[in-house]
Structures are given as structure tokens and as C-alpha cells.
Amino acid sequence: MANEEPIAQHPTGFKLAARIAASLTERFGERLPVDPGLAGLEELARIAGHRVHRDFLDQAVEPALLRLLCACALSAPSKSDLQQTDILVVQDPEQRRAVIALMPDMPWLKDAPLLLVFLANVGRTPQLARMRGKSFPNDHLDLLFNAVVDSAIVLTTFMRAAAAVGLGCCPLSAIRDQADRVSALLGLPERVIPVAGLCAGWPAKTGQITPRLGLTTTLHQDRYRQENLDGQIDAYDRRRAARQPYRRQRAVERWGQAEFYGWSEDKARQYAEPLRQDFSAFLRAKGFCLD
Secondary structure, X not given: OEOOOOHHHOHHHHHHHHHHHHHHHHHHOOOOOOOOOEOOHHHHHHHHOOOOOOOEOOOOOOHHHHHXXXXXXXXXXXXXXXXXXXXXXXXXXXXXXXXXXXXXXXXXXXXXXXXXXXXXXXXXXXXXXXXXXXXXXXXXXXXXXHHHHHHHHHHHHHHHHHHHOOOXXXXXXXXXXXXXXXXXXXXXXXXXXXXXXXXXXXXXXXOOOOOOOOHHHHXXXXXXXXXXXXXXXXXXHHHHHHHOOOOOOOOHHHHOOOOOOOXXXXXXXXXXXXXXXXXXXXXHHOOOOOO
């Protein structure tokens, strides 16, 4: 609810509203109105100005602070209060090196003060049935889906909590590139899988705001609409390239050097290569039913 005091009494609100509007314009290419008297502008400014961080100061994150942030993250909503998410902190130096070695395209990880892995834990739920002598007819794909969604919510909540205290983060989907080896290294039991990694620390520099597809493409009302999608993607390619061009082209040896290289070309090239084709086999080996 907007504050009912006169807007003139909100000089800080004006600054925050302007900051939010500027971040969203950079993000979506569209100027959104922001009420300077709106409650919660500081948090909205952090969310709108989200940046990924890969450069960190050589400064440790205190264990008490990390535990606090994890507790805040695990305070996030949980589907039916099932609590199917765990966080694993990779702290031992040898263990860190072994996990990071499985993500060779990210050498900057070795300098990140924190390395966490967010886990979907489906093992506890059927255990409740065994403990209480109940049947468990829900061993199917939805069980896994619920846990993965909850893990993503906890990951996002951790990032918001980290940003609130000044930390920078970068989520790591590459933790799933060799999910079986990660699982073995971390000692993950049956029905517990890595959903995403996360590195975090005190930022060494300000990150960039990454432009996103326009709201015309991704925000729908009443019914899903998809008119002129190719044109919308092309417009986004041009807008993004003007602000944040790619520094190099992907797989030039296969696809050549494109005269114009935008987001759609990069993602098309990325997904022209086979990725994680053994992931479903890994899930079945971990005891998941995918039916």
C-alpha cells in the first residue's frame, strides 16, 4: 500500500524510485512508473538492480553470517510444508577443489569465498510414511518436481538475503553437468540430488545488469499470447547487443563468425550441442520415478 503522506516528504523515495525505474529500463527497455511513496522501495531496488557477481574480494564470510543467511533461505515457502530442500556448504579445501574441477569452464570459482550446493531432498517424504506405518502412493514425477521448485525458491531467497547484507552471488547450473560425480563427492544419499550450486562473497566490483526479453514477450494477461515472437526476439537481440554485446562467439569452429551475434544466436548455438543427456539415467539411479 502506498504511504499516504505527501510525496514531497519522501526525498529518499524519489531517489529509490528513480533507481528502480533506471534499472528496469536497462533490463527491459521499457520505462515503468514507480511511486516514490511506495513501501518497500529499498528491497525493490535490490531486486530490480540484481547483478551476477563473479569477482570477489579476498575476504572471508563469517560462519555465523553464513548460517544466518542459510536459516533465512530455509524460511522460504515449502510445498505443503514438506521441507524437501537442503543446503550443503562445501568448505573443506580438498573437497572444494574436487567439486570445482568438475566445472572447468569456471576457473574464477577457486577465488569465491563460499561454495554452496542446493539440494532437492525427496528421501525424507517416503520415510515419514515408513515411520508412521502409512502407504505411499505418490512416488512419481510430481514428487521430484515439488522438491526442485522448493530448492529454486530457497536458492532465490538465499540470494536476496545475501544481497541485503552486501554479498554478491552467482548461481551454478553447471553443478549438474556431471551430477553423478558431484553426488558421489558430496556423499548424497538416494533421492537427494544437486539442483544448483552457488558461489558468493564480498563483490570486488559492481556487476552488470543483464537485459531481459521485453515484458511484451514474457508478461501475459488472462490468456497466453505469442504474436510475432521472432520479431520480438530480434528486437531484444538488437537492444541487448547495443548495451551488452557478447565478447566472443560460441563454437566458431563449427558455426563460423556471424556478422551479427545476438542472444538468440548464442543460445541456438549453445543448445545445438548435446547437454546432460544422461541426467534422466542419473535420476533413476538415485531412486526417482519419472512417470
